[in-house]
Amino acid sequence: MPVNLYYTQKVRGFQPEQEKYFSKSAEIHLKRTKHHCPYCGSRDVTAEPLRRRRVRGESLGCCRKVILEFTIHRLYCHRCHHREMEHIPFLSHPKARLTKALERTILELRPHMSVQTLADFYDLRWHTIKELEKKQLKKKYSRIQTAHIKAIGIDEIHVGKGMQNQQYLTIVRDLQSGAVIHVGEGKGISALAGALKKLKKSKLRIVTMDMANAYYSWISENFPKANIVFDHFHVIKLMNDKLDLVRRRITAKMDDVQRKQLKGLRFIFLRNNEDLPEDARQILNNMRGDFQDLGDAYMFKEALRCIYRQAKDSYHARIAFHRWCKMAEETGIPELKTMARTIRDKLDGIVTYWTFRHISNAKMEGFNNKIRWLIKQAYGFRDREYFKLKIYQLPEISSEKSI
Ligand SMILES: [Zn+2]
Structure with missing residues (x-):
């Protein structure tokens, strides 16, 4: 019994002419049942065969690789005299390598499987799956509604x-x-x-x-x-950058023994105090003695985080930032002085955070x-x-x- 093209492949208007089955693949040759003019609908057309096409269709049970083969015709309408290339209704565009039905199946599976897994499963190229998804994403994100955005x-x-x-x-x-x-x-x-x-x-x-x-x-x-x-996120990020600058400046001046001591400890300075294991906290304490600037810079970072934890409103935050800047400037550490200057410059924007904190x-x-x-x-x-x-x-x- 011939395969039902509509229920297995969503192909209408064609008949299976020949079917070949192999262990894991199948080939179905299709024949158009009737040609008609795409302009006037007349059946009085001459169809001149141009070339054979092979596209991938939906899997059939254990035959994962199913190839549909058919002929493309050039049509001539005797009623309205139009000449036109035959349109293949089960392809999304004339050069498509997969049927629309297979494209849809792959796009439905894509959120649950990687491009590579899908490519392996269907024996298709990574590129083919990617292009398919790309087309879908392009359509989806070409227009973004922004009228509601605040x-x-x-x-x-x-x-x-x-x-x-x-x-x-x-x-x-x-x-x-x-x-x-x-x-x-x-x-x-x-x-x-x-x-x-x-x-x-x-x-x-x-x-x-x-x-x-x-x-x-x-x-x-x-x-x-x-x-x-x-x-908050951006202020702390900038402070971490400054801390890193201090660390680099100090490392540059160190001898080999000291450098070894500090090497690999970069994470200690970038992590938040409460996230550090006990031994790392100990190292940090010792280091404060040895490398004054680094220890100070670290303390100032923690103090900055503290403002975010404790200030109740923009008024209190403003006072705390002013105090922070004054103390940072007094240390004489150049990186902290730059940070203080940036905070003073951008203070309005920084304390506005307290007004709009609900925006997460x-x-x-x-x-x-x-x-x-x-x-x-x-x-x-x-x-x-x-x-x-x-x-x-x-x-x-x-x-x-x-x-
Ligand atoms: Zn016509």
């Missing part, structure tokens, strides 16, 4: 070595839903070019960003009603972990556009398996 976060993310303008991506996210609104190439204002158009209709009130970057003027120019907030950073943290995972998969090197589309999708991905 708060965004702008972040520059280092995505690896490469060409100068390929080392960074700038990501704009909706802070409330966590959705990615824009992924721009490089960093700086030029990376936000596409974001402006997308955010035109938004009701933007809050923008959080890194303290070191240059979006300040861009925001005040395009969204004069928006408040700029330097949130929690979504940000999880997102950063996922993005690091994505970078590790080296998507960035294989296909930049796909990599960027996967970033748009990240907030919706719940399991790393399907990244």
Whole structure:
């Protein structure tokens, strides 16, 4: 009995002409039942065979690799005199290598299986599966609704070595839903070019960003009603960078014995005090004696975190930051002095955090972990556009398996 083409392959208007079965694969030759003119619908057409096509269809039981073979015709209509290439209804585009039905099955499975697993299972190329998903993502994220957006976060993310303008991506996210609104190439204002158009209709009130970057003027120019907030996450990140600078400066001056002592202890300084094991805390205490600046810088970082834990409102936070800056300046440590200057400069944006604290950073943290995972998969090197589309999708991905 011939295979039912509609129920197994979602193919209509064709008949199986010949079927060959092998141990793990099958070949089905198809024949169009009737030709008709795509313009006037007339059946009075001449079909001139042009070439044979082979495409992959849905698996049939243990035959995972099913090939559908058919002829493409050029049609000539005797009623309206149109000449037209035959349209194949079960392909999504004339050059498709898979049937629409198989494409749909693969896209349905994709959230549960990696590209490689799917490629292995269907005996298809990695590239084929990727292109299929890419097409779907492109369609999905070509238009993003932004009218409801009130708060965004702008972040520059280092995505690896490469060409100068390929080392960074700038990501704009909706802070409330966590959705990615824009992924721009490089960093700086030029990376936000596409974001402006997308955010035109938004009701933007809050923008959080890194303290070191240059979006300040861009925001005040395009969204004069928006408040700029330097949130907790960004302030501590900058402080960690300063701590690292102190450590490097001190290491440079050390002799070999001292350097050995400090080597590999970088993590101690970057970790939060309460997360350190007891022995590491001991090492840190000893080190404070030996390397005064490093110990001091570490204490100032902890003091900064303390402000975030204890200040009840922006008024108290402001006082605490002023006190912190004064004391930091008095240490004479250049890195702490720079940090104090930055805090004083950006204090309005820093304390605004207390006003808008309800806008959570929690979504940000999880997102950063996922993005690091994505970078590790080296998507960035294989296909930049796909990599960027996967970033748009990240907030919706719940399991790393399907990244
Ligand atoms: Zn016609």
